[in-house]
Amino acid sequence: MNTLKPILLIEDCSKDVELTLAALEDCHVANQVIVLRDGNEAIQYLRKHAGIGGDCSPAVILLDIKMPKLSGIEVLRAIKAEPQLKGLPVVMLTSSCEGPDIAQCYQLGANAYVVKPVECAKFFEMVKDVGRFWAVVNQLPERKKIEEDSREASASGRA
Numbered sequence: 001m002n003t004l005k006p007i008l009l010i011e012d013c014s015k016d017v018e019l020t021l022a023a024l025e026d027c028h029v030a031n032q033v034i035v036l037r038d039g040n041e042a043i044q045y046l047r048k049h050a051g052i053g054g055d056c057s058p059a060v061i062l063l064d065i066k067m068p069k070l071s072g073i074e075v076l077r078a079i080k081a082e083p084q085l086k087g088l089p090v091v092m093l094t095s096s097c098e099g100p101d102i103a104q105c106y107q108l109g110a111n112a113y114v115v116k117p118v119e120c121a122k123f124f125e126m127v128k129d130v131g132r133f134w135a136v137v138n139q140l141p142e143r144k145k146i147e148e149d150s151r152e153a154s155a156s157g158r159a
Contacts, residue, residue, distance in 0.1 A: 004030055004031045004135075005058055005135075006059065007024070007029070007031045007060055007062065007134070007135055008042070008050075008061045009034065009035045009036070010067070010072065011036075012064065012066075012067045016064070017035055020062070021033055021035075022124070023125075023131065024127065024128070027128040027131055029131045029132065037068075039067050039069050039072065039074055040069040040070050042070075042075050043078050046061075058089075059089075059135050059138070060090075060134035060135065060138070061079070061088055061089065061090045061091065062091050063075060063091065063093060064092075064094050065092060065094040065101060066094070066096065077108050080108055089134065090109070090110050091110070091112040091113075091130060092110050092112065093114050093127075094114075094115065094116060095116045097115045112130075114126065
């Protein structure tokens with residue numbers, strides 16, 4: 001049985017959440033979208049549902065930078081530091097076009113960095129493009145292979 005993996009949207013701005021959900025629906029992305037509103041909530045969710053043995057690894061994580069409690073950069077750092085989470089694809093979806101933010105996100109292992117357009121129509125189209133690519137076009141490795149690689153890395157680190 002081939003079930004669709006959810007899209008994890010980590011975003012605190014209600015307007016951006018609403019536009020993102022509408023854009024994904026408009027381009028017929030059938031994946032469930034799980035919305036989390038702050039960095040702490042995101043890390044807790046991922047550790048519970050998306051780690052090794054988790055039942056809900058996302059097709060992609062759309063991650064804002066400027067959020068309460070833990071910033072998107074701190075969430076990205078935590079994801080990429082945990083062997084059972086580091087293989088999850090993370091797209092930084094943010095209003096920050098600051099060079100240091102972009103560089104830091106890529107250094108930490110972000111898979112893409114997308115700056116949110118200010119105009120609603122352009123934002124809508126950009127989300128549709130991102131959604132189509134990551135939910136439909138992109139091919140993820142099998143979860144079993146990720147788990148095996150993670151166990152091997154952990155075992156070799158202890159030797």
